[in-house]
Amino acid sequence: MGDPAEDERVDRRHAVGEYLRLERWDVPAPPGSDLFEIGGRAPLDAHQMGAGGGLRTGALLTSVDSLGGFLCGLSVHPEWIVTTSMMATIAHLSHRGPLRLHGRILRRGRNAVVAALDVVDEGLADRAVAAITMTSAVLDPGTMDLPVTRPFAIPMGPPDPDAPPPEEFFCIEPGTGSVTRLELAERLRNPWGILHGGAVAMLFDVAACRAVDGRDGGTGRSAAAADTVIHYLRPIKVGPVEARCRVLGGGPGRTLVRVAVHDMGADARLATMGTVAVLSV
Numbered sequence: 001m002g003d004p005a006e007d008e009r010v011d012r013r014h015a016v017g018e019y020l021r022l023e024r025w026d027v028p029a030p031p032g033s034d035l036f037e038i039g040g041r042a043p044l045d046a047h048q049m050g051a052g053g054g055l056r057t058g059a060l061l062t063s064v065d066s067l068g069g070f071l072c073g074l075s076v077h078p079e080w081i082v083t084t085s086m087m088a089t090i091a092h093l094s095h096r097g098p099l100r101l102h103g104r105i106l107r108r109g110r111n112a113v114v115a116a117l118d119v120v121d122e123g124l125a126d127r128a129v130a131a132i133t134m135t136s137a138v139l140d141p142g143t144m145d146l147p148v149t150r151p152f153a154i155p156m157g158p159p160d161p162d163a164p165p166p167e168e169f170f171c172i173e174p175g176t177g178s179v180t181r182l183e184l185a186e187r188l189r190n191p192w193g194i195l196h197g198g199a200v201a202m203l204f205d206v207a208a209c210r211a212v213d214g215r216d217g218g219t220g221r222s223a224a225a226a227d228t229v230i231h232y233l234r235p236i237k238v239g240p241v242e243a244r245c246r247v248l249g250g251g252p253g254r255t256l257v258r259v260a261v262h263d264m265g266a267d268a269r270l271a272t273m274g275t276v277a278v279l280s281v
Contacts, residue, residue, distance in 0.1 A: 015187035015188075016062065016066060016187070016188070016196050016198055016199070017066055018157055019163065019169055020042065020059070020062060020063050020066065020198075021042075021043050021045065021156050021157040021158075021159070022040055022041070022042055022063050022066055022067065022154075022156070023040055023041040023042075023154060023155055023156035024038065024039070024040045024067060024070065024152070024153075024154040025038070025039045025040070025151075025152070025153045025154070026038065026039075026150055026151035026152045026153065027039055027102075028150075028151060035075065035104075035105045035108065036074070036075075036105075037071075037102065037103060037104045037105075038067060038070065038071040038074075038102070038103045038104075039100070039101065039102055039103075040063065040067040040100070040101035040102075040103075041098050041099070041100050041101070041122075041156060042055065042059075042060070042063045042097075042098060042099045042100075042101065043097065043098050043156060043159070044095060044096075044097030044098060044099070045159065045163065047163050047164065047165045047166070048165075048166060050093065050224050050225075051209075051222060051223060051224045051281045052093025052094055052224035052226075052279065052281050053093060053094035053095070053281075054092070054093050054094045054095030054097070054121075054129075055095055055097070055099060056166070056205060056224070056225070057088075057090060057093070057205050057224070057225040057226060057228060058166060058201050058202035058203075058204065058205025058206065058225060059166055059202065059205075060088075060090075060099070060119065060129075060130060061086065061088055061132070061198065061201035061202075061204075061205075061228060061230075062196075062198030062199070062201050062202055063099075063101065063198070064086070064088070064101065064117050064119070064130075064132050064134070064198075064201075065083060065086065065134070065196070065197040065198040065201060066198055067101050067103055067117065068083075068086075068103050068115050068117050068132070068134040068136075069081060069083055069134075069136065069197065071103045071104075071105065071115055072105070072113040072115050072134065072136040073136075073146075074148060074150075075105050075108050075113055076108065076113060076138050077146065077148055078141070078146065079138050079139065079140060079141065080138075080139055080141045080144075080146055081113055081136035081137060081138055081139060082136060082137055082139055082190075082192070082194065082197075082232075082235070083134060083135075083136050083197040083232055084112070084135050084136060084137050084231070084232050085134070085135040085229075085230065085231045085232065086132060086133075086134050086135075086197070086201065086228070086229070086230045086232075087132065087133045087134075087228075087229050087230075088130055088131070088132040088227060088228045088229070089130065089131050089132075089227050090129070090130050090226040090227055090228075090277075091127075091128045091129055091130060091131075092121070092127065092128070092129050093224050093226065093279065093281070095121050095123070095124070095129060096121055096123030096124050097121065097122065097123050098122050098123065099119050099120070099121055099122070099129055100119070100120050100121075100122050100126070101117055101118070101119050102117065102118050102119075102120075103115055103116065103117040103118075104116055104117075106133075109138075110138070111137065111138050112135060112136065112137055112138060113135070113136045113138065114133065114134070114135050114136075115133070115134045115136070116131070116132070116133055116134075117131075117132045117133075117134065118130070118131055118132075119131075119132070139192075144191060144192075166202050166206075167206060170182065170188060170199050170202045170203065171183040171184070171185045171188065172202070172203060172206050175210065176210055176213075177210060177211065178210075178211045178244065178245045178246070178247075179207075179242060179243065179244055179245070180203065180206055180207035180210055180242075180243045180245075181240055181241065181242050181243075182199070182203050182239070182240065182241040182242075182243070183239060183240050183241075184236070184238070184239025184240060184241060184265075192235075193237055194235040194236060194237055195235075195236035195237070195239070195241065197230075197232060200230065200232065200236070200261060200272050201228070201230060203241065203243050203261065204225070204228060204230060204243065204259050204261075204274060204276055205225040205228075205276070206243075207243035207245050207259055208223075208225055208245055208257040208259055208276035208278050209223040209224065209225055209278055210245075211245035211246075211247055211257050211278075212247060212255045212257060212278040212280075222280065222281065223278050223279065223280060223281065224278070224279050224281045225276050225277070225278055225279075226254075226276075226277045226278070226279050227276070227277040228274065228275070228276050228277070229274045229275050230272060230274040231272065231273050231274055232271070232272050233270060233271055233272060233273060234263075234269060234270070234271045234272075235271070236261070236263045236266075236271045236272070237263070237266070238263055238264075238265030238266045239263065239264065239265050240264050240265065241261060241262070241263060241264065241271075242261070242262045242264050242268070243259055243260070243261050243262075244259070244260045244261075244262065245257050245258065245259050245260075246258040246260075248275075250277070253279060253280045254277055254278070254279055254280075255277070255278045255280075256275055256276075256277055256278075257275065257276045257277075257278055258273075258274075258275055259272075259273070259274055259275065259276060260272070260273050261273070
């Protein structure tokens with residue numbers, strides 16, 4: 001489990017964002033509309049690079065979840081949201097960076113919000129990197145204070161030369177094969193005590209790559225996650241978390257993996273389900 005002393009010193013609102021160094025800015029709504037857009041910029045830190053030659057997909061989707069969740073939350077404020085699904089199509093795994101993200105609301109209903117996010121590579125003349133659709137459920141924040149100042153601008157944090165690799169930061173245990181475990185440290189919880197959706201996305205990346213590469217005795221380091229679909233079925237609050245993978249097959253250099261995430265501390269109930277396309281690189 002995570003460090004017990006961590007409970008007292010971790011601000012759940014910022015730990016993942018500070019690790020990502022994600023820059024965010026407000027794009028005001030056009031005249032006559034109450035919907036707005038959001039921009040972001042993600043650096044290519046060496047410790048988050050993947051086998052494909054760019055920001056690994058798990059790290060990219062963690063940034064997308066953070067930015068898209070913020071966008072959807074602000075669109076229903078003073079209520080807030082929780083991510084329920086993410087569908088990502090990845091165009092390129094090799095990046096020069098930084099990556100620029102742009103999100104917009106497609107639909108805002110009473111109980112759900114749908115957003116689209118596009119990612120481009122600023123270092124390669126805005127070459128398309130990924131297209132993502134996110135769905136979020138609207139929830140009552142209760143007594144939690146969620147103050148918002150608009151327009152907002154959150155700068156990119158300074159680089160950390162001692163930053164750990166994603167597996168270490170997200171408490172993903174070493175291993176190979178079809179099952180990968182994550183310990184639920186306090187820094188990985190959102191303000192409601194639920195495992196951060198980006199942490200689940202990173203677990204999908206690591207687990208699927210290990211499942212494919214591990215068939216030949218590898219560790220997952222010669223494989224790279226690409227197109228990813230994640231359905232968040234139930235909140236993960238207890239842990240540890242277990243990602244169980246089933247290799248479905250595919251063509252040369254591309255394998256589809258089914259990933260099922262279980263909250264082992266909650267009677268091993270199924271919490272998240274989805275698929276990852278894993279490429280041999």
